[in-house]
Amino acid sequence: MRSNQKLSIMFWLFRQKIDKSNRAPIYIRLTIDGMEKDMSSGRKVEPKHWDEKTKRDRGDSQEARENNKKIDEIRRNLELHFDILRSQYEVVTPTMLKNSFLGKPGGYSKSGHLFFLQSGHILRSKVAT
Numbered sequence: 692m693r694s695n696q697k698l699s700i701m702f703w704l705f706r707q708k709i710d711k712s713n714r715a716p717i718y719i720r721l722t723i724d725g726m727e728k729d730m731s732s733g734r735k736v737e738p739k740h741w742d743e744k745t746k747r748d749r750g751d752s753q754e755a756r757e758n759n760k761k762i763d764e765i766r767r768n769l770e771l772h773f774d775i776l777r778s779q780y781e782v783v784t785p786t787m788l789k790n791s792f793l794g795k796p797g798g799y800s801k802s803g804h805l806f807f808l809q810s811g812h813i814l815r816s817k818v819a820t
């Protein structure tokens with residue numbers, strides 16, 4: 692089954708959660724056919740270094756390079772998880788994508804296998820019934 696659903700991945704700065712070191716978490720908004728789900732990227736940046744247009748850390752530090760590398764990696768992995776889920780289900784929701792990406796239950800195939808990604812490799816394990 693291959694659906695015609697569209698995925699949008701947007702990174703944004705959660706300015707309301709600025710910590711004591713003046714860094715805000717970088718969040719991800721997953722949108723699939725108008726349905727949205729937010730999740731944390733696990734990275735932080737000073738708001739003055741966040742580029743609202745490019746949705747990247749424009750700082751010149753090692754941390755800025757790591758943040759941008761992580762943003763690229765997360766985007767690639769989310770797109771891969773979305774493709775896997777689309778091949779297994781008629782309808783994929785943002786929650787399903789988030790759970791699959793995080794390795795949580797919710798990305799099951801009809802054959803009872805759980806798919807998840809680890810270090811860029813698709814792994815399949817039989818779910819105990």
